[in-house]
Amino acid sequence: MAKSDFGSVSGWHNDRAMISNKNLRITLRKNALSGESGIVSATRIPDGSAYELDFDVRFHSQFDWSRGGKVGFGLGIGNRNTGCNVPFDGAGGTLRLMWYNDGNRVYFYPYVYHAGMAGPCGSNFGKLYPSSGSLEKGKWYKVHMYVKSNTGSNANGHIQIKINGETLIDQSIRWTTNDSKRLISNLSFHTFRGGSGDHWKSDVDSYIYYDNLSVRQITQYILTATALVVLYFHCATFWDPRFTNETIAFLQLASRNASPQGNSLEVKTMRQGIEYLHHASNEKFYGTFKGTLEESTVKTNSTEIPITVYTPTDANKEKLGVYFHGGGWVIGSRKSHQTIVNTIADATKTIWISVEYRLAPEHKYPIWLDDCCDVTQYIIQNKTNFGVNETAKIGVAGDSAGGMIASSVARTVKNVDFQILIYAGLDITRETPSYNEFTHQMYVLTPELMDWLKEHAFETSQDLKDPRISALYNTSLQDVPPCLFIVAELDPLRDGSLEYQKLLEKAGVQTKLLLVKGVIHGYFSLPGIFPQAVAESINTIQDFMVSI
Template sequence: ADENTKIGVAGDSAGALIAASICHTIKNLDFQILVSGQFDFFHKFPSRQEFNKHIFVIPIDVLDWFTSNALRNEDDKNDSRVSILLNKSFNSLPTCLFIVAELDPLRDDSYNYQELLEKAGVKTKLVLIKGVIHPFFSNPGDEARTYATFILENFPAPKTFTLGGMRERSENVHEKVNEKFIGTFKGIEEERKIKIDENIEIPITVYTPADVTKDKMVIFFHGGGWTLASRKTHQTIVNMLADATKSVWISVEYRLAPEHKYPIWLDDGCEVTRQILANKTAYGADENTKIGVAGDSAGGLIAASVCHTIKKLDFQILVYGAFDFAGGTESYKEFTSPEHVLTPAVIGWFTSNALRDENDKKDPRASVLLYESFEGVPACLFIVAELDPLRDDSYAYQKKLEKAGIKTKLVLLKNVIHSFFSLPGIYEKNCAQTIEAVKEFMDSL
């Protein structure tokens, strides 16, 4: 800088409070940029209550946890250096840009602080990023920032939180994010149903690429915490995998929790797999076709568990799977910050939906890391996201399979968070790496 350089401060979330408070203490700053700031330690604003769900990453109990670490005692909350909305004077404060996430418990902090500054004659501007949750700003990588600021701003905030609304939004977001790939699959897409008992039929989609071979076939289970997502959310990536591998991929619409808790969603996966194996020629295979299972996240667990139940499978492809409901790994402890999107708090919410009780966590079918025998389990490809609380699940499960003499390969995707796999419209490079790894693995079998 030189004598004429304008100097400002900036910060996001807790850092925005620090930046704002500095402006009250140091009077010769020229500007401030406050992103998703927390400007008050009391929960009096409507947005704190409106987005008080773990799906929004920082509900009140998470905010309180951060507060208990940050402050010495309750008296600190009344200090205007900490709760800057308590300040009475705004003299000499510099111009301020507010960046606000629409689906953020802290949203109204910015609205109220802007109002105070405007009333004091301080120049301000507020930019509302629509359809995005609190930690969008620091999501690692250019793709995550694009995901937050460019795509999700197309979606208005839900008026009320409902599970149905979350599922619909998940499908709409995936459709928008991946829209540039619509129409690129030139093969055949066939909707079918598999009857698993007298009253239940499980929908499946059979994707047959234009240049299909009968060498391999894959049965795929989507992720979404056993609660969200669908065949539709994962259609683009499954289309791309079918094209790249020249194989039939079958996407399964297993029943979701909490309406259908464990073991229903797993039993659905097992029974669909069993029936496809028994009637494989009806799905485009022949007697020599090698058949495997694949899945991401929650679907990765289903795929892995199916391999312990059904011993006739030839391979498995597990994308950042959840293999132990106990948690407690180093990565589980490391990636607790909201910017990683999937946090222990979010995992806890999914778990409460997926399982009936604590005893289910101890069932090896649900926590496959608890298995002691790996007899008949097929070769496995692991795809792992580096910045993922579930990362070490894959490391631990690979180690067990290797010890049992099972062929494995693990591909680590650097500097990427958990949810990249179903979003090739944003994480194009990471998905291309994944597709190439899957193709190489399947070709090697």
């Protein structure tokens, strides 16, 4: 969420807030309660039916717990009731956090106002944190909140709080009953002592520190769907300064639409998500292909593989390309990648065939690779059936896992004439330096996600060192066809391509490499989000295909 997304701010006091070692430090004044002791601030945020909120909080090493108070950021719905103003009219609610000292120990608990609450002040249902022992001074606590508004008088809203990954509350709730007061519109910052009564006060000033605030509006139609990006991506509080504006816009979109249940990777959800992501991003290109699309199948010894043949108007009859989609061998399809394949076909005036190879985990290695080899071999042997001349050159291409497949097919199948490898996975063992350079979630293709994909795609870890899988394990490369590498600069797979290019050049193979600056893994199949980066890549593909 950008600064421009925020509206008016009220209740802020600069005399009680300062930046200390890049953290926000709030002073809680001695002998005072509520807003007089700290800050009670409200910030207008865009109306939404669901929001996620994260922040870190730490109590100073000399902090006086007193009885307790409100701490940190929260979310307000409708009239955003607080201060023992029970929403009997069903027109408002709030979710905040409180620290409390019961005389034996100190802990956090949720502090909630909602329709139907028992009153007279905020409900404190949910678990305590920690469940035993006390909060520690000087220790950082990571707070995660999720609020979804309900409909009508239904208890189909939601409330969730986690602290350091431990769930305090995660349940359905009836926030409001007034349709005109339904939406979340307020980011609160309540840091003060109280309660009421002198026993809540302290006779010394104390400090609380904050860091890593992240606020994300969640659009209802996304939910858990944008899997590849958001299931393992939560909004970074900083960006790599090398990111292009397109990359930043993409990551901001992904973080705003992230699922609150986003750390659970399931094959079905991931597959739905990759399809939705590509559909939502590239829908404006549908129906723009200047040519014909034909669905067909290729019969192999074990199955029939669906293919789509893209034949542009005035197609060159001397070249044909076979495309393998990305998705870590587990997700993705011809449909998810249809926009980029027809873009390549249009731009190069070349017939391209997209292959629906079988996916893991239902079909683990070597099945999906054998499918692609078999289809390519069939196309080479029957090229004239696809509208090209007998003398036509046949090439292979793919992005990510599809690029890995293309490189393997080019080494395995005879009479492949060229290859285009787009941020291909050429070092599946993760031994090149870029794997260690780009581990943060803002680069999307995290080590955890890669491990998850490999666990589903391969039977054993020994498969990863098979020369058919990891290109860098090959020692005889002199018969490999000319190769175009398209590489994302900020991608853990980057160095695998750089190393493989060196090996091919050493073997005397013609190569060309485009390093696309400032972009991350996955950009190529999303021209609706990365128009400039994709255009640069497509232009390079055009030039390469002319040169061969």
